[in-house]
Amino acid sequence: MGIERHMPGRQPRTRIQKKNTETILEAALDVFSQHGFRGATLDQIAKAAGLSKPNLLYYFPSKVAIHRALIDGLMQTWLDPLRKMRADGDPIEELLAYVLRKLDMAREYPRESRLFANEIVQGAPNIMDKIEGELKDLVEEKAKVIEAWIATGKIAPVNPYHLLFSIWSTTQHYADFDAQVRAILHPEGDSHFTDAAEYLETLFRRMLTP
Amino acid sequence: MGIERHMPGRQPRTRIQKKNTETILEAALDVFSQHGFRGATLDQIAKAAGLSKPNLLYYFPSKVAIHRALIDGLMQTWLDPLRKMRADGDPIEELLAYVLRKLDMAREYPRESRLFANEIVQGAPNIMDKIEGELKDLVEEKAKVIEAWIATGKIAPVNPYHLLFSIWSTTQHYADFDAQVRAILHPEGDSHFTDAAEYLETLFRRMLTP
DNA sequence: CGCAGGTTTGACCATTTGGTCAAGAGAACA
DNA sequence: TGTTCTCTTGACCAAATGGTCAAACCTGCG
Known part of the structure; x- marks a missing residue:
């Protein structure tokens, strides 16, 4: 046999x-x-x-096996920054640290970001199970943490899901839309990430401060 | 002949x-x-x-001719919301109205948004000329308007380019990453756009209020 | 009606693509 | 050294793909 x-x-x-x-x-x-x-x-x-x-x-x-192996190996790394957000830390600092970790990932791993972006823009045909599984579970868990922080008055009341969406979109933008960002700013290397970090820290600090 | x-x-x-x-x-x-x-x-x-x-x-x-015709016809519409931002209006209200127009476009024209997203994620091979032309010119013009608003103290000091990036990314996210948003929120139809509008209005109002 | 133009398509083509296979080249180990 | 298992590849295949072409089909109008 x-x-x-x-x-x-x-x-x-x-x-x-x-x-x-x-x-x-x-x-x-x-x-x-x-x-x-x-x-x-x-x-x-x-x-x-x-x-x-x-x-x-x-x-x-097969081709899809290569793709699947990539995605499987990456999903772990990809969710790490959110997993590291501790419920017992200072809420605003935890969230801001998350924003900056996410921005760091956009700078360090732009290919990984674009891999996911490509997949999701096209309807996530090959990773919907992971989105509805691991990702959704983690997001719901962290949304509860954020709601608890709001309940104690440590941060301003915001919709936790849309807060997370805005963190993802603003940070990943620098990887996914890199071509556009560079065409407009024509920066040397990654220099614009410094400005982006400052901007995003201000944006979310103002949003979250009660 | x-x-x-x-x-x-x-x-x-x-x-x-x-x-x-x-x-x-x-x-x-x-x-x-x-x-x-x-x-x-x-x-x-x-x-x-x-x-x-x-x-x-x-x-x-040819195939590329179809694609080019699409992009040409759309670029006009796509830049409209930003063009409509008037330098002589109330700064915060102008910017918030822009955010909501952009969000409306993500809801009304998600295919157009994804068309651009696909193109830019993959390095904008077919539209780089338009990005470096029309788009860049318009952005630089509007960045000057925003800087003037900052100079008069009508809005808080922010990097105008990164402000625009964050408006684009947060609003287009609901079109481009629709599959992910729906997997997490599983909304009925477009109901989540109401929450998104409220969230984004709060986000940018807090960012811009001096 | 007739017919000159615009419109449509079946058949076809060259290239690209994901994938197979059998045979050969290398390692490893007794 | 010989043998077995791992690794590599040239040649090949069927399907898909962008594109062509000549012939047939409409359609408006004198």
Whole structure:
């Protein structure tokens, strides 16, 4: 009984497997984040990874498998900044720290941000389960925390869901709409992130101060 | 000398041409906004328009021509809300009215918003000229207006560019990330836009009040 | 009606794309 | 050293895709 002929199992077993799966995911992040799922091709990814196309398909069974592996690996990292928001800290400082962490992620991991943006703009066909699962659960948990802070008068009353939406949108904007931001500001490197941090800190501090 | 064999000129001449070009652009808006340029296919657009593929190519010479025609027609509408911001009105009310107009557009024209979002997330390959032209000019003009308002003390001092970015991102979020917003709030129809309007009005009023 | 123009489409084409396969090249280990 | 398992790839395939073309079909108008 032949079962699966070759194709490594879910976890890389050898050094070469580990190195190559990493190389592939790195290249795939480049390509998927730039062109979206349908716009990306295996040839592009293979070329970016310096491997042959059949070799990609030795490590991953299909194009969508590569995409899924990427998203799975990233979702964890992506939700980290929100998870780190502690209910027992100072409310305003916790929220502002969250804003700045999110902005840092937009600067450090713009490809990851664009990967999600591409996916969600197109209706989230491949990650809706994760949005309705992990993300939604975390958001509801944190919305309760924010409501508790409001109840104690530590922050001004605001709709916690729309507060989170506005934090996401304003910070991710600098990654997702990078092309537009740069066309308008034509900054040197990432210099505009300093201004963005100052602006967003002011924006949300004024919003939240009771 | 045959010149162009058939293919209508830039402007529709007959009723049928007018009707069909409109049908095609409408269908193309559906498809491009959902899948991005590379992800959209002529077959999809043809099917959505109820026309045959060769018939599409009778009215438009190529896929990119359809896309370009769409973008050209939309850029005008897209910049309207910002154009309407009057330098001689009450600063805070002008800016808040702009925010609400932008939010209205996200509700009324989500496909248009996603069309631009798709394009810009992927590096704006087809519209960079317009961003660096019309959009940039308009933004610089309005940034000066905002700075003048700040100089007179009518609004709190803020970076006008980042203010505009935050208005764009927070409002367009409800169109571009609609799938995510709905997954988290699961609203009936557009009911969440009422909460969004209230939230954003509060957010920017607090930001701008001196 | 007749017919000159605009309109529509079936059949076709070259290229691209995701994916397969069998055979060969490398490692590893006894 | 030989053998077994891992890794790599050139050649190939079917489907999808953007686009062409000649022939047929309308339609308005004299």
